[in-house]
Amino acid sequence: MNEISLKSSQFPNGCQNCAIRHQAVCSRCEPDELERLDEIKYYRTVEAGQTVIWTGDRMEFVASVVSGIASLTQTMEDGRTQMVGLLLPGDFIGRPGRESAAYDVIATTDIVLCCFRRKPFENMIVQTPHIAQRLLEMTLDELDAAREWMLVLGRKTAREKIASLLAIVARRNAALKLQGTGEKIQFDLPLTREAMADYLGLTLETVSRQISALKRDKVIALEGKRHVIVPDYRRLLNEAGDDSDGGMMM
Amino acid sequence: MNEISLKSSQFPNGCQNCAIRHQAVCSRCEPDELERLDEIKYYRTVEAGQTVIWTGDRMEFVASVVSGIASLTQTMEDGRTQMVGLLLPGDFIGRPGRESAAYDVIATTDIVLCCFRRKPFENMIVQTPHIAQRLLEMTLDELDAAREWMLVLGRKTAREKIASLLAIVARRNAALKLQGTGEKIQFDLPLTREAMADYLGLTLETVSRQISALKRDKVIALEGKRHVIVPDYRRLLNEAGDDSDGGMMM
DNA sequence: CGGTTGGTTGAAGTCGCTCAATCGCAGTGG
DNA sequence: CCACTGCGATTGAGCGACTTCAACCAACCG
Numbered sequence: 232m233n234e235i236s237l238k239s240s241q242f243p244n245g246c247q248n249c250a251i252r253h254q255a256v257c258s259r260c261e262p263d264e265l266e267r268l269d270e271i272k273y274y275r276t277v278e279a280g281q282t283v284i285w286t287g288d289r290m291e292f293v294a295s296v297v298s299g300i301a302s303l304t305q306t307m308e309d310g311r312t313q314m315v316g317l318l319l320p321g322d323f324i325g326r327p328g329r330e331s332a333a334y335d336v337i338a339t340t341d342i343v344l345c346c347f348r349r350k351p352f353e354n355m356i357v358q359t360p361h362i363a364q365r366l367l368e369m370t371l372d373e374l375d376a377a378r379e380w381m382l383v384l385g386r387k388t389a390r391e392k393i394a395s396l397l398a399i400v401a402r403r404n405a406a407l408k409l410q411g412t413g414e415k416i417q418f419d420l421p422l423t424r425e426a427m428a429d430y431l432g433l434t435l436e437t438v439s440r441q442i443s444a445l446k447r448d449k450v451i452a453l454e455g456k457r458h459v460i461v462p463d464y465r466r467l468l469n470e471a472g473d474d475s476d477g478g479m480m481m
Numbered sequence: 482m483n484e485i486s487l488k489s490s491q492f493p494n495g496c497q498n499c500a501i502r503h504q505a506v507c508s509r510c511e512p513d514e515l516e517r518l519d520e521i522k523y524y525r526t527v528e529a530g531q532t533v534i535w536t537g538d539r540m541e542f543v544a545s546v547v548s549g550i551a552s553l554t555q556t557m558e559d560g561r562t563q564m565v566g567l568l569l570p571g572d573f574i575g576r577p578g579r580e581s582a583a584y585d586v587i588a589t590t591d592i593v594l595c596c597f598r599r600k601p602f603e604n605m606i607v608q609t610p611h612i613a614q615r616l617l618e619m620t621l622d623e624l625d626a627a628r629e630w631m632l633v634l635g636r637k638t639a640r641e642k643i644a645s646l647l648a649i650v651a652r653r654n655a656a657l658k659l660q661g662t663g664e665k666i667q668f669d670l671p672l673t674r675e676a677m678a679d680y681l682g683l684t685l686e687t688v689s690r691q692i693s694a695l696k697r698d699k700v701i702a703l704e705g706k707r708h709v710i711v712p713d714y715r716r717l718l719n720e721a722g723d724d725s726d727g728g729m730m731m
Numbered sequence: 732c733g734g735t736t737g738g739t740t741g742a743a744g745t746c747g748c749t750c751a752a753t754c755g756c757a758g759t760g761g
Numbered sequence: 762c763c764a765c766t767g768c769g770a771t772t773g774a775g776c777g778a779c780t781t782c783a784a785c786c787a788a789c790c791g
Contacts, residue, residue, distance in 0.1 A: 305632045307722055313635040315628035326621055333625060360610060367617045370624060371576055375583060377627040378565035382555045384634035385563040385682025389747065424770060432635025437747055439771055456755095456770065472557055639779065674738060684780055689739055706738065706787095732791100739786070746779085754771070761764085 242274050242343065243297065254321030255295040255345070256369065259361040267359075271351040277301075277338040284324075284336040292346040293325030299342030300421045303334040304429060314430040316373070319403070323369055327353050340421060384432045387472055392431040393441040394471035397451065401461055417460040445470070492524050492593065493547065504571030505545040505595070506619065509611040517609075521601040527551075527588040534574075534586040542596040543575030549592030550671045553584040554679060564680040566623070569653065573619055577603050590671060634682045637722055642681040643691040644721035647701065651711055667710040695720070 243249035246265040252258065257268055274297070277283050283301065284290070296318050303316030315334060318324065324336055324344070356363050383395050404418040420427075424442075428435040445451050450470055452460040461467050468474065493499035496515040502508065507518055524547070527533050533551065534540070546568050553566030565584060568574065574586055574594070606613050633645050654668040670677075674692075678685040695701050700720055702710040711717050718724065 303628070305628070307632070307636065308724060309722075311636045313632040315631045328618075334628070357614075360613070363610070363613060363617060364607075367613060367620065368578075370617065370620045374620060374624050374627060377624060377631065378553070378555070378584070381565045381627065381631060381634055382557070382563040384631055386557065386561045423768095434748060435770080436749085436772085439769095440747090443771075472559075474558060673736095685738085686740085686781085687779060690779095693739075734790090736789085737787090739784105741784080742782090744779105744781075746777105748778090749776080750774090752771105752773085754769100756768090756770105757766100758768105759764105759766080761762105 243345075249297070249345075251295060251297055251321040251345075256323050256362055256365050257295070259365045260359070261361070264359055264361060267355065268347065271348045271355075273346050275344045275346050277342050277344065279338055279340050279342075281338050282335055283338055283342075283344070284332045284334075286332055286335050288332045290325055290329060290332055290349055292349050293323065293327065293352055294344040294346040296320050296322050296324065297343040297345050300339040301342050302337050302339050302426065302429075304337060305334055312429050313432060314426070315377070317430065322373075323366065325349070327356055327366070339426060389431075389433055389437050389441050390444065390470065391472045392433060393427075393438065393445060394450070394467055395473065396427060396431060397445075397459060397461070398464075398467050398471045398473065401459075401464065401467065405464075415460060415462055416464055417458065420457045420459055493595075499547070499595075501545060501547055501571040501595075506573050506612055506615050507545070509615045510609070511611070514609055514611060517605065518597065521598045521605075523596050525594045525596050527592050527594065529588055529590045529592075531588050532585055533588055533592075533594070534582045534584075536582055536585050538582045540575055540579060540582055540599055542599050543573065543577065543602055544594040544596040546570050546572050546574065547593040547595050550589040551592050552587050552589050552676065552679075554587060555584055562679050563682060564676070565627070567680065572623075573616065575599070577606055577616070589676060639681075639683055639687050639691050640694065640720065641722045642683060643677075643688065643695060644700070644717055645723065646677060646681060647695075647709060647711070648714075648717050648721045648723065651709075651714065651717065655714075665710060665712055666714055667708065670707045670709055 243252075246252065246257065246269060247262075249255075257265060260268065275294075279299075286306070298320050301318040301322075301324070302314050303318065304312050304314045306312045318336075326333070327349075356366070383392055387395060400418060400420065401416050405416055422430065424435045424438045427433075428438045431438070433441075442451075442453075446453055449462070450466055452462065454460065493502075496502065496507065496519060497512075499505075507515060510518065525544075529549075536556070548570050551568040551572075551574070552564050553568065554562050554564045556562045568586075576583070577599075606616070633642055637645060650668060650670065651666050655666055672680065674685045674688045677683075678688045681688070683691075692701075692703075696703055699712070700716055702712065704710065
């Protein structure tokens with residue numbers, strides 16, 4: 232896990248040019264506030280598959296995901312695991328005020344983190360309402376996502392679960408690329424079958440079977456194992472049980 | 482649904498004497514801040530079983546639960562429902578900045594709400610860091626609870642789900658009454674079998690069967706349908722799959 | 732008394748899990 | 762170049778946990 236120098240091209244060249252400048256905790260900060268954040272921050276890269284933080288670890292830092300995808304997962308003693316959060320670029324890791332980690336943080340792909348030493352960051356929260364406000368907003372969004380997810384976990388069938396996940400990833404991707412909902416949507420799945428299973432509370436075999444079934448029924452098409460093509464987003468939403476006609480989802 | 486006058490004895494006699502003074506959004510407020518909150522607040526009672534807010538309703542207020550229990554639930558078009566939040570005294574209803582409700586809010590028991598008109602409350606959040614800070618803390622707690630719940634929904638068996646729910650209610654009750662963990666714990670279940678099923682992603686029949694099974698196995702004892710006696714809290718935690726010896730749960 | 736509400740119990744069915752074999756593909760090293 | 766290995770994914774067969782459908786019970790209430 233080679234730590235790379237700050238000058239490496241994969242890192243933002245100053246906060247102003249940062250890719251997540253307008254999504255992360257710092258998005259509301261003024262230039263002078265960014266400068267103060269700059270003093271307590273450092274970048275860190277983690278390879279796909281590595282665990283960034285173990286449950287119970289002392290938290291020396293909090294962080295923003297700059298690029299790549301990470302997951303928050305919980306594990307029971309007998310090995311059953313459940314993903315409880317999917318961290319995309321801009322998302323925040325860590326809870327201010329908390330000494331030790333409540334979940335494992337695992338790098339799903341190679342990731343770059345923008346880390347802040349915890350104590351100084353906590354002080355900044357108190358002094359900088361812009362950070363606290365943005366953090367509240369982000370936390371409320373995560374809570375909404377968690378609750379939508381609870382409906383998926385508790386009440387949806389395996390097929391609906393898969394369709395829901397695909398719809399979420401498709402939606403995020405569409406938001407990024409500003410695609411319309413009418414056209415074909417396509418994207419790469421950032422998760423292995425096993426990770427999808429951990430996300431959805433299924434076994435990886437069931438995930439595989441249901442994806443095959445959706446392909447057989449022409450709800451989706453596949454190119455290779457990971458590239459998904461959605462010919463009709465409405466149809467996919469329908470399969471997800473997410474309402475057939477109310478279109479205010481995007 | 483009779484609105485009762487502010488002088489009724491069930492309402493707190495001023496914020497200083499309020500039962501949830503030290504748990505609600507206002508817990509960090511100074512006397513002068515409480516006075517300003519007082520100007521935009523009013524009490525409201527709702528009978529058990531009534532829906533306080535429907536998904537999509539325009540939110541004219543946010544509120545704290547003063548007494549009783551309410552639930553946040555999501556419903557699919559075909560009627561499947563999943564509870565996504567259990568609101569106890571002190572808990573907060575509504576999301577600042579959001580125009581319309583994202584979930585149904587249903588009174589599980591008779592409840593009393595301390596409501597704040599939304600717009601003035603949102604202004605206060607900006608001006609009063611004490612409120613924003615507390616709200617952030619509460620939201621982070623709810624997010625943790627939601628994530629624990631996701632593990633329950635996604636990975637636990639029916640028996641473990643029931644045991645988990647009982648453990649949670651028992652823990653909350655113990656915290657209230659300051660009972661030790663070694664002694665017998667007993668409490669009233671605030672939920673019907675159907676509400677428990679909606680909480681846990683089960684059918685009410687399965688809930689009933691698993692409660693009978695836990696009783697048969699002497700993990701719990703019942704007095705009537707609702708009063709639960711837990712002879713050995715450790716045993717219950719074990720049945721919940723929540724770790725056998727790590728005792729840092731309370 | 733009949734009606735309603737919440738709860739229990741039984742029998743049959745099914746969806747998703749478990750266990751296991753097989754496959755495709757990318758390295759990797761002889 | 763091919764054989765070997767490892768990993769992710771697919772597919773099949775059988776099973777079991779939970780659901781579905783249905784009957785029944787107890788308490789409460791007009």
